[in-house]
Amino acid sequence: MTRARLAKAVDLTRPAVSDLVDRLIAARLVVEAAPESVDRAGRPGVPLLPAPGSFIGVGVDVAVDHIGVRALDLAGTLVTERIVEGDFRSSEPLAMLERVTSLTELVVAQLDSLNATVAGVCLSVPGLTDPQGGIVRYAPNLGWREFDALAVLRRSARLRDLTLEVGNDANLAARAEARHRSRATGGSRLDQNFLFVSGEVGIGGAIVLGGDLATGLHGWSGEIGHSVLDPAGPQCRCGATGCLEQYAGKDAILRRAHLPANTSVSRLLARARAGNSQATAALTEAAEALGLASSSSLNLLDLDAVVLGGFYAQLFDVLGPLVADIINQRVLAARWVPVRVESAVSGDYASLSGAALRVVDRVVAHPAPWLAPR
Amino acid sequence: MTRARLAKAVDLTRPAVSDLVDRLIAARLVVEAAPESVDRAGRPGVPLLPAPGSFIGVGVDVAVDHIGVRALDLAGTLVTERIVEGDFRSSEPLAMLERVTSLTELVVAQLDSLNATVAGVCLSVPGLTDPQGGIVRYAPNLGWREFDALAVLRRSARLRDLTLEVGNDANLAARAEARHRSRATGGSRLDQNFLFVSGEVGIGGAIVLGGDLATGLHGWSGEIGHSVLDPAGPQCRCGATGCLEQYAGKDAILRRAHLPANTSVSRLLARARAGNSQATAALTEAAEALGLASSSSLNLLDLDAVVLGGFYAQLFDVLGPLVADIINQRVLAARWVPVRVESAVSGDYASLSGAALRVVDRVVAHPAPWLAPR
DNA sequence: CGATTTTGTTCGTCCCCGGAACAAACAAAC
DNA sequence: GTTTGTTTGTTCCGGGGACGAACAAAATCG
Numbered sequence: 001m002t003r004a005r006l007a008k009a010v011d012l013t014r015p016a017v018s019d020l021v022d023r024l025i026a027a028r029l030v031v032e033a034a035p036e037s038v039d040r041a042g043r044p045g046v047p048l049l050p051a052p053g054s055f056i057g058v059g060v061d062v063a064v065d066h067i068g069v070r071a072l073d074l075a076g077t078l079v080t081e082r083i084v085e086g087d088f089r090s091s092e093p094l095a096m097l098e099r100v101t102s103l104t105e106l107v108v109a110q111l112d113s114l115n116a117t118v119a120g121v122c123l124s125v126p127g128l129t130d131p132q133g134g135i136v137r138y139a140p141n142l143g144w145r146e147f148d149a150l151a152v153l154r155r156s157a158r159l160r161d162l163t164l165e166v167g168n169d170a171n172l173a174a175r176a177e178a179r180h181r182s183r184a185t186g187g188s189r190l191d192q193n194f195l196f197v198s199g200e201v202g203i204g205g206a207i208v209l210g211g212d213l214a215t216g217l218h219g220w221s222g223e224i225g226h227s228v229l230d231p232a233g234p235q236c237r238c239g240a241t242g243c244l245e246q247y248a249g250k251d252a253i254l255r256r257a258h259l260p261a262n263t264s265v266s267r268l269l270a271r272a273r274a275g276n277s278q279a280t281a282a283l284t285e286a287a288e289a290l291g292l293a294s295s296s297s298l299n300l301l302d303l304d305a306v307v308l309g310g311f312y313a314q315l316f317d318v319l320g321p322l323v324a325d326i327i328n329q330r331v332l333a334a335r336w337v338p339v340r341v342e343s344a345v346s347g348d349y350a351s352l353s354g355a356a357l358r359v360v361d362r363v364v365a366h367p368a369p370w371l372a373p374r
Numbered sequence: 375m376t377r378a379r380l381a382k383a384v385d386l387t388r389p390a391v392s393d394l395v396d397r398l399i400a401a402r403l404v405v406e407a408a409p410e411s412v413d414r415a416g417r418p419g420v421p422l423l424p425a426p427g428s429f430i431g432v433g434v435d436v437a438v439d440h441i442g443v444r445a446l447d448l449a450g451t452l453v454t455e456r457i458v459e460g461d462f463r464s465s466e467p468l469a470m471l472e473r474v475t476s477l478t479e480l481v482v483a484q485l486d487s488l489n490a491t492v493a494g495v496c497l498s499v500p501g502l503t504d505p506q507g508g509i510v511r512y513a514p515n516l517g518w519r520e521f522d523a524l525a526v527l528r529r530s531a532r533l534r535d536l537t538l539e540v541g542n543d544a545n546l547a548a549r550a551e552a553r554h555r556s557r558a559t560g561g562s563r564l565d566q567n568f569l570f571v572s573g574e575v576g577i578g579g580a581i582v583l584g585g586d587l588a589t590g591l592h593g594w595s596g597e598i599g600h601s602v603l604d605p606a607g608p609q610c611r612c613g614a615t616g617c618l619e620q621y622a623g624k625d626a627i628l629r630r631a632h633l634p635a636n637t638s639v640s641r642l643l644a645r646a647r648a649g650n651s652q653a654t655a656a657l658t659e660a661a662e663a664l665g666l667a668s669s670s671s672l673n674l675l676d677l678d679a680v681v682l683g684g685f686y687a688q689l690f691d692v693l694g695p696l697v698a699d700i701i702n703q704r705v706l707a708a709r710w711v712p713v714r715v716e717s718a719v720s721g722d723y724a725s726l727s728g729a730a731l732r733v734v735d736r737v738v739a740h741p742a743p744w745l746a747p748r
Numbered sequence: 749c750g751a752t753t754t755t756g757t758t759c760g761t762c763c764c765c766g767g768a769a770c771a772a773a774c775a776a777a778c
Numbered sequence: 779g780t781t782t783g784t785t786t787g788t789t790c791c792g793g794g795g796a797c798g799a800a801c802a803a804a805a806t807c808g
Contacts, residue, residue, distance in 0.1 A: 004755055016796050018756060035804095042754025043804040128707065137710060193591050205674070214588070216676025217567050220707045227670040228704065230604070231662075240669075240704040288605075295614075296601040296667070297674055300579070302590025330602065330614040333502065333594045336511060374794085378786055390765050392787060409773095416785025417773040752807075762797080771788075778781075 002045025021048060027371045028054045029074065029363070050074035055363055055370065056111050058121045059355030060104055062149075063169065064089055064141045064201050067100045068349060069107045071118075072356040074363065076179060079116070080107055083349065089201075090143040093136075097152040105158050119363045119370070120163035122172070122355040123149055126200060129166040131219050136166065140237050141201045165358065170196065170204025170222055171213055172354030173309055173346065178208050179357055180346040181307075195294060195303050197224055198310035198344075202237075203245045207301060225249065227293040247289035250311060257282035265311040272318060287319045291326025298331045298339060309344030316343035376419025395422060401745045402428045403448065403737070424448035429737055429744065430485050432495045433729030434478055436523075437543065438463055438515045438575050441474045442723060443481045445492075446730040448737065450553060453490070454481055457723065463575075464517040467510075471526040479532050493737045493744070494537035496546070496729040497523055500574060503540040505593050510540065514611050515575045539732065544570065544578025544596055545587055546728030547683055547720065552582050553731055554720040555681075569668060569677050571598055572684035572718075576611075577619045581675060599623065601667040621663035624685060631656035639685040646692060661693045665700025672705045672713060683718035690717035 001009075007017045024030040033047040053073050061068045068083035082103045088096060104121065111118055127139025134150025150164045174196035182189045189211035198204040203225030207214040215221055225245040226238050233242025234252075246252050254263050257271070257279045271279035294306050306327065308316055324341035328334045346353065363370060375383075381391045398404040407421040427447050435442045442457035456477045462470060478495065485492055501513025508524025524538045548570035556563045563585035572578040577599030581588040589595055599619040600612050607616025608626075620626050628637050631645070631653045645653035668680050680701065682690055698715035702708045720727065737744060 002755080013797055014756065015758085015798090019795080037805095039806080040754080041752065041806040043756075045755055128710075138706075207674070209591070214583075217583070217678055218676055218707065218711065221674065221676035223673040223676075223706055226673045226704070226706055228666045229602075231666060238706055292602045292605060293670070296670060299597040299600045300581070300595065300671055300674065302592055302595035302597075304591055330600070332512075332597055332600055332612055333592065336502075337592060376786080387766055388787065389767090389789085393764080411774095413775080414785085415775040415783070417787080419786055750808090752805105754805080755803075756801105757803095758801075759799090760797105761799105762795105764793105764795090766793085767791090769788100769790085772786075774783105774785080776781100776783080778779100 001048050003048065004045050006048070023371055024367065027367070029367055029370060050076075050364075052077065053079060053114065053116055055119045055360075056116045057119055057356040057359030057361075057363070058104065058107060058111075059124060059172070059352045059358070060100055060121060060153075061124045061169070061349060061352040061355060062088075062096060062100055062142070063124075063126055063351070066349070067096065067103065068352050069100070069103045070349065070352045070356050071107055071111055072353065072360060073116075074360055076183075076357065076360065079114070080110055081352075082107060083352075089141060093142070093144045093147045093149070094152065096142075097149055101153055101156050101159070104153070105156055108158055108162075117370075118162055120165065120359040121153065121159060122165045122167055122358040123153065124167055124169045124172045124351040124355040125149065126169045126202070126204065128220050129168055131166055134164060134166050163359070163362075167355060167358060168204070168206075168219070168222070169200070169351035169354075170198045171206040171215065171219070172352075172358060173198055173204070173344075173350035174206030174208050174222075174307075174354065175213060175357050175361070176346040176350045176354035177307055177309060177344050178211055178213075182211065184345060193303050194305035194307045194342075195224070195297055195301065196222070196307050196309055196344075197290065197294065197312065198350075199248070199250060199308070199312040199315075200310045201250050203249055204310070207303070209303070224293055224297055227296060229289055229292060244289055244293040248286040248293075253282045253286050256285060265314050269315060269318070283315065283318050284322065287322035288326060290319065291323040292330070294323060295327050295330035298327065299333075302333060303339075304333075304337050305340040305342060307342050307344050309346070309350060313344045375422050377422065378419050380422070397745055398741065401741070403741055403744060424450075424738075426451060427453060427488065427490055429493045429734075430490045431493055431730040431733030431735075431737070432478065432481060432485075433546075433726045433731070433733070434474055434495060434497045434527075435543070435723060435726040435729060436462075436470060436474055436497065436499050436516070437725070438500065440723070441470065441477065442726050443474070443477045444723065444726045444730050445481055445485055446727065446734060447490075448734055450557075450731065450734065453488070454484055455726075456481060457726075463515060467516070467518045467521045467523070468526065470516075471523055475527055475530050475533070478527070479530055482532055482536075491744075492536055494539065494733040495527065495533060496539045496541055496732040497527070498541055498543045498546045498725040498729040499523065500543045500576070500578065502594050503542055505540055508538060508540050537733070537736075541729060541732060542578070542580075542593070542596070543574070543725035543728075544572045544683075545580040545589065545593075546732060547572055547578070547718075547724035548580030548582050548596075548681075548728070549587060549731050549735070550720040550724045550728035551681055551683060551718050552585055552587075556585065558719060567677050568679035568681045568716075569598070569671055569675065570596070570681050570683055570718075571664065571668065571686065572724075573622070573624060573682070573686040573689075574684045575624055577623055578684070581677070583677070598667055598671055601670060603663055603666060618663055618667040622660040622667075627656045627660050630659060639688050643689055643692070657689065657692050658696065661696035662700060664693065665697040666704070668697065669701050669704035672701065673707075676707060677713075678707075678711045679714040679716060681716050681718050683720070683724060687718045 070081040071079040128137040178192040192211040196206040205222035205224035230242035236243040444455040445453040502511040552566040570580040579596035579598035604616035610617040
């Protein structure tokens with residue numbers, strides 16, 4: 001992207017963007033790259049890039065099977081990360097957060113030594129969070145309730161003065177997914193529109209509209225895992241009955257496949273591929289449940305794509321076509337605009353990347369605090 | 375609202391708003407009202423009001439049981455209307471639209487004679503529409519498919535040059551509802567957030583977020599009527615099975631109450647109040663279905679209110695509490711922020727008002743075309 | 749090498765808003 | 779009735795940001 005092309009894209013004059021770009025360069029948010037050779041007449045433009053390694057978003061992930069810290073720069077490239085695998089079901093929130101806090105301190109110290117500016121820290125939690133206050137309302141798989149997570153981070157002198165934030169893991173993963181997709185297709189962030197459904201221990205979800213997350217009124221949107229499929233169905237941890245999670249959650253699938261609760265997804269997939277009837281039945285039922293819940297959701301939201309993330313991405317070859325069939329039969333608008341069902345492309349620990357990107361995106365959206373005061 | 379209060383509300387200085395208000399007054403969009411007596415020290419401000427009778431939004435409604443035209447000014451007050459009741463199920467689209475076109479011409483002629491500026495015309499249709507092109511994709515209850523509705527309006531020399539638009543009836547009714555609610559509570563339009571569910575022949579829906587309609591990618595959002603409740607349930611007109619509409623649509627309720635299909639809602643209500651077991655059972659089942667579908671929707675959307683419109687408003691005393699119970703049991707976030715279930719307050723022919731308000735709202739949101747060029 | 753094309757910058761101008769000061773219109777106090 | 783304090787709306791000046799025109803720079807094409 002050059003100044004001239006930027007001017008056309010945002011509908012400003014070249015002098016106007018030149019002025020703005022100069023300020024961004026002065027603030028070290030943007031750098032000029034080496035001129036690219038074009039075989040077109042006219043003076044070649046100077047490519048502009050988000051400055052590598054200058055401003056850093058730090059994502060922190062607290063999940064059932066790992067904790068981790070990841071640092072991404074404005075370009076979204078990895079600077080450092082620390083990930084510790086483990087089993088954190090029903091963990092003690094305080095101990096777990098203290099551990100992740102020290103990991104974060106290490107990363108931030110390293111970034112300081114690299115002369116990078118940490119723009120903020122975002123904590124990803126698998127549950128309902130209160131983004132302003134930093135409180136985790138309810139994280140069923142961790143067994144947390146009404147816990148002030150950011151207060152723990154704020155005990156660290158190194159982290160206290162940074163901008164801290166909490167967010168839902170599925171929402172953050174969807175953010176990473178949206179970025180990866182606009183990169184992959186070369187298209188604009190603005191035409192990313194999809195329902196993100198992520199298979200974890202529970203089922204997370206998020207709504208991406210125009211490249212942005214539709215967070216709802218309190219930031220709790222996307223809880224597709226508790227769509228009702230059958231009010232007479234099995235009891236869910238949420239208190240209700242027959243939720244999608246009870247048909248397509250990891251525990252539910254393994255139970256229906258008559259496999260132990262700690263079986264890996266790849267083993268489940270291998271069983272199904274080998275023709276094990278219980279495994280295939282479990283996956284088929286999960287796909288049907290996913291298809292039904294997604295159909296209702298899409299009728300409500302009017303989106304034209306569903307992205308399956310988490311462990312659904314591993315199972316995509318099996319689940320995807322079944323889900324797509326059901327959706328395109330049941331979604332009213334699919335006759336005019338077919339619904340695409342696709343696998344997530346955002347790699348491992350998507351919510352961790354998403355948390356870091358949350359910070360980066362805020363800098364990009366509101367660079368004013370980082371600019372010279374004029 | 376005075377200039378000074380406006381300045382505080384939008385965070386500008388008084389001189390800035392004074393300048394803008396002057397332009398709006400010059401364009402006849404705003405008028406100064408008589409000074410109100412206040413028992414507070416200081417110079418009293420000059421109340422500013424949307425100019426009455428100057429700019430008019432014209433709403434046109436094409437429904438199963440009536441056609442109509444309604445003209446509202448910037449303040450939302452009625453200027454004129456023409457409504458014709460009738461049975462238009464499986465109507466001939468061309469004939470029906472020609473009839474409504476001549477009604478519209480009458481209204482527009484009258485507005486011209488009143489020296490009012492018609493800011494545009496919006497046509498409300500019970501179905502999926504293509505707002506840009508003016509095409510009605512699918513209106514099941516009217517029996518329309520792929521019909522270019524605006525083309526018919528454009529045949530009229532009087533209407534041709536106006537800004538014409540088509541919209542979904544439930545979405546437009548939700549717009550009217552949002553306006554009525556912010557008026558009723560005296561609050562800002564911006565804190566209107568609710569899921570609107572309207573009982574008609576089918577079931578319409580819409581999502582209001584921050585006072586604005588969340589239209590989705592193509593303007594087809596809100597189709598809660600085709601949420602799945604039971605994939606093994608009865609066949610729906612939409613092609614799928616077990617949709618909400620088959621449990622809580624008007625036809626479905628009457629069928630389950632063992633009443634003829636043309637029975638009025640008030641008669642159904644009377645039966646239920648009189649203790650007729652079939653009628654109460656039908657309404658109970660409808661309420662449960664509504665509650666389940668709404669629960670899934672709210673889990674997905676993170677809203678804290680459901681507004682029941684259409685004939686559900688008449689049945690609210692019966693349906694409301696049942697729906698509220700189910701929702702507050704099943705919606706995850708309801709433990710922190712209880713979900714309110716309320717009856718619509720926007721009176722008869724809400725979609726007709728909504729269509730007119732759609733035009734008015736566009737003028738308010740983008741007044742530039744109506745201002746003097748400087 | 750000159751003509752053409754595209755890019756980025758410089759300069760003058762205009763629009764919009766902020767800040768300060770001022771006049772106007774009220775209530776309350778004396 | 780007059781004074782004082784308060785709030786409103788206006789006038790005037792200044793500055794930031796964007797536009798338009800012109801110009802310099804760096805490439806390709808003939």
